[in-house]
Amino acid sequence: MKVVVIGGGAAGFFGAIACANTHPHTKVILLEAGQQPLAKVRISGGGRCNVTHACFEPAQFVQNYPRGAKALRGAFSRFQAKDTVEWFTQKGVELKTEEDGRMFPITDDSETIVNCLIQSAKQAGIQIKTQARVTEIQVNQKNHDLSINPVSEGNFKTLIPHHQQETGFLNRENDFKIILNSGEILTADRLLLATGSNPSGYRWAQQLGHQIIPPVPSLFTFNITDERLKDLAGVSVNSAKIKLPEAKLEQTGPLLITHWGLSGPAVLKLSAWGARFLQDCRYQTSLIVNWLPLSNPEALREELLAVKSQLSQRVVSSSCPVLIPRRLWKQLTLAVGIDEQKRWGEVSNKVINQLIQELTQGKFQINGKGVFKEEFVTCGGVSLKEVDFKTMESRCCPNLYFAGEILDIDGVTGGFNFQSAWTTGWLAGQAMGKF
Numbered sequence: 001m002k003v004v005v006i007g008g009g010a011a012g013f014f015g016a017i018a019c020a021n022t023h024p025h026t027k028v029i030l031l032e033a034g035q036q037p038l039a040k041v042r043i044s045g046g047g048r049c050n051v052t053h054a055c056f057e058p059a060q061f062v063q064n065y066p067r068g069a070k071a072l073r074g075a076f077s078r079f080q081a082k083d084t085v086e087w088f089t090q091k092g093v094e095l096k097t098e099e100d101g102r103m104f105p106i107t108d109d110s111e112t113i114v115n116c117l118i119q120s121a122k123q124a125g126i127q128i129k130t131q132a133r134v135t136e137i138q139v140n141q142k143n144h145d146l147s148i149n150p151v152s153e154g155n156f157k158t159l160i161p162h163h164q165q166e167t168g169f170l171n172r173e174n175d176f177k178i179i180l181n182s183g184e185i186l187t188a189d190r191l192l193l194a195t196g197s198n199p200s201g202y203r204w205a206q207q208l209g210h211q212i213i214p215p216v217p218s219l220f221t222f223n224i225t226d227e228r229l230k231d232l233a234g235v236s237v238n239s240a241k242i243k244l245p246e247a248k249l250e251q252t253g254p255l256l257i258t259h260w261g262l263s264g265p266a267v268l269k270l271s272a273w274g275a276r277f278l279q280d281c282r283y284q285t286s287l288i289v290n291w292l293p294l295s296n297p298e299a300l301r302e303e304l305l306a307v308k309s310q311l312s313q314r315v316v317s318s319s320c321p322v323l324i325p326r327r328l329w330k331q332l333t334l335a336v337g338i339d340e341q342k343r344w345g346e347v348s349n350k351v352i353n354q355l356i357q358e359l360t361q362g363k364f365q366i367n368g369k370g371v372f373k374e375e376f377v378t379c380g381g382v383s384l385k386e387v388d389f390k391t392m393e394s395r396c397c398p399n400l401y402f403a404g405e406i407l408d409i410d411g412v413t414g415g416f417n418f419q420s421a422w423t424t425g426w427l428a429g430q431a432m433g434k435f
Contacts (some may be wrong), residue, residue, distance in 0.1 A: 052418060240266055252293055284367055
């Protein structure tokens with residue numbers, strides 16, 4: 001049985017390896033358009049590769065997916081984070097868990113994961129072709145009346161089987177013809193699309209009968225130009241609560257001030273959950289920041305009034321009574337009109353109320369998005385209703401499978417996007433080699 005995998009990323013490799021190892025009768029070819037496979041694995045986690053997350057309850061794990069949680073719940077019951085850890089351990093790659101739950105190779109080097117996957121693929125007999133850009137996919141159905149419906153876009157021309165949209169099910173005897181930019185033609189009994197967020201992958205899936213949920217960015221930082229953040233690049237808060245009031249979304253977690261605005265886990269998570277809202281408003285909306293999410297405003301007021309009473313001669317800007325960085329405290333006091341030399345005894349109760357407002361409900365204006373390093377993640381992709389999550393097979397085109405980010409699945413930062421790649425790739429690999 002001939003299996004072709006298009007896409008040399010995490011999901012493509014994992015699917016190819018699972019197929020070749022589980023079904024020795026298969027001949028598996030993996031196609032990568034670039035010069036090197038696993039490019040995103042190499043740069044992930046700052047070059048360390050955040051392989052997965054130390055959470056071993058599928059019901060809890062899926063809560064980290066703004067899109068795809070329901071579909072992944074069953075998938076994770078068959079292959080989840082602990083299975084990923086065991087898989088890499090058996091390959092001689094030991095993982096470690098950091099305080100926030102993220103799991104990395106003990107080498108702190110993504111090349112460890114890259115080398116493991118490449119060596120595992122070679123040992124399984126998989127043929128890896130790099131610089132093998134697919135220019136055309138054709139599906140041919142044996143022993144069945146075809147209505148040839150060419151769909152063209154640029155160099156693409158695909159044959160769509162008759163009645164595909166009406167029945168959602170076809171004769172099982174499909175095969176595929178894959179034409180490469182070199183002119184080489186490959187045939188396959190089973191085809192796995194694991195092309196990530198590459199537009200070509202979406203186009204092929206659509207031409208083969210699938211609905212594509214429009215892809216938009218996820219996991220990005222917020223561009224904010226505000227005097228309160230001026231000269232504070234690099235300052236971080238261990239725990240802050242941030243809200244998108246118009247979307248009624250909020251997240252709590254570490255927050256980092258950058259030279260362009262705000263970043264850190266709290267922002268990245270909020271950008272994931274608010275990805276479509278933020279895109280719809282063109283990344284122009286208000287953000288509420290609570291720098292002290294564990295403090296009750298009334299208790300905070302009593303605390304500040306006590307400082308005013310007991311330490312009245314101290315300079316406000318240099319005596320920070322709350323758990324935020326001193327540089328941030330100084331900027332927030334300046335924002336409410338407390339100059340650098342003013343003492344606590346000179347501050348009115350009205351200004352103290354304004355300071356409490358600034359500490360717990362500071363309003364900022366988002367005026368654009370940044371990127372999270374080079375780790376570009378999208379929400380959107382192949383509609384999950386059209387994929388059988390027991391096998392990852394298309395419900396529209398038999399013998400066509402999907403894995404990874406080409407699907408309308410995306411997780412928050414912390415190893416969750418890789419885990420959905422490992423899981424969907426493994427499920428596809430298990431299923432593709434079956435007669």
